[in-house]
Amino acid sequence: LAKTTQPISMDSYEGQEVNITCSHNNIATNDYITWYQQFPSQGPRFIIQGYKTKVTNEVASLFIPADRKSSTLSLPRVSLSDTAVYYCLVGGAGGYNKLIFGAGTRLAVHP
Amino acid sequence: KAGVTQTPRYLIKTRGQQVTLSCSPISGHRSVSWYQQTPGQGLQFLFEYFSETQRNKGNFPGRFSGRQFSNSRSEMNVSTLELGDSALYLCASSPRRVQDYGYTFGSGTRLTVV
Numbered sequence: 001l002a003k004t005t006q007p008i009s010m011d012s013y014e015g016q017e018v019n020i021t022c023s024h025n026n027i028a029t030n031d032y033i034t035w036y037q038q039f040p041s042q043g044p045r046f047i048i049q050g051y052k053t054k055v056t057n058e059v060a061s062l063f064i065p066a067d068r069k070s071s072t073l074s075l076p077r078v079s080l081s082d083t084a085v086y087y088c089l090v091g092g093a094g095g096y097n098k099l100i101f102g103a104g105t106r107l108a109v110h111p
Numbered sequence: 112k113a114g115v116t117q118t119p120r121y122l123i124k125t126r127g128q129q130v131t132l133s134c135s136p137i138s139g140h141r142s143v144s145w146y147q148q149t150p151g152q153g154l155q156f157l158f159e160y161f162s163e164t165q166r167n168k169g170n171f172p173g174r175f176s177g178r179q180f181s182n183s184r185s186e187m188n189v190s191t192l193e194l195g196d197s198a199l200y201l202c203a204s205s206p207r208r209v210q211d212y213g214y215t216f217g218s219g220t221r222l223t224v225v
Contacts, residue, residue: 034213043115043201043216044154087154098167099144099203099214101154 004088009106018075020105022088025069033064033071036087038104044087048073083109113137115204115217123223129190132220136183136204142166143185144214145177148199157200160185192224 005023012018024033032051036044048055050062050071061074075082085104116135124130136143144167145157156169160179177187183204189196199221203214 036213041199041221042218043203044214046213046215049213098156098159098169099146099154100156101146103153 003100004090004102006086006088006102006105008103009108011108011110012078013110014079015077018078018082018107018109020073020075020086020088020107021070022073023070024088024090027068027090031068031090033062033068034089034091035060035062035073036089036101038085038087044101047086078107078109080109080111083107115202115215117200117202117217117220119220120218121221121223123225124192125225126192126194128192129188130192130222131186131188132200132202132222134185134187134202134204134217136185136202137206137215140204140206140215141183142205143179143183144203144205145185145187146201146203146216147171148201148219149197154201157187189222194224196222197224198222 032049034049035047037047038044048057048060048062050064052064055062063072085106087101087104089099118133134143142161144159146154147157148154157171157175158165158177159167163179174190179185199219201216201219203216205214
């Protein structure tokens, strides 16, 4: 499974756009890129998943360049409730059943 | 629809005892995975079950075991508890097409070993 590298922590202010970049140089051809959010004492929550180019849902966007060696999670107009740890994971879908979590990025949103 | 349910939410055990944790996946999800989360090691994969069969196993000692029932509910057991087993134990279930919805995690069981 491809290893991922993310910043340990980030700070932002309410209303700003936050971009968290994840490096995954050894991503395999059939690997998907998935992001999870975790609040203290809760299980991780699925945010978004993509394979290439751009994916957008109601909470975030995921940008994946053509070489797929990195990806960027974009959170528009963050609020205090977005303060959490964000994990980037890569792996194959459809039978991929073992998530390897890195240290994640601890995002702190300030008033 | 109901989410992933883990019971109990909190547990305090003594060293040497054994413990059983329970997980009820989302209806229709046949894959159930277990993870251990500690401040020092982060989130680590324990094992995954699909249709009552263990498909994948993490790097944990044999004291950690699990099983899945025909209704997809799963249990994990830790025998001869050690202080280092104190952690948040998380269960996750997934649909057939993981790429559509990812994994859904429960809120976890907080185990404290004293």
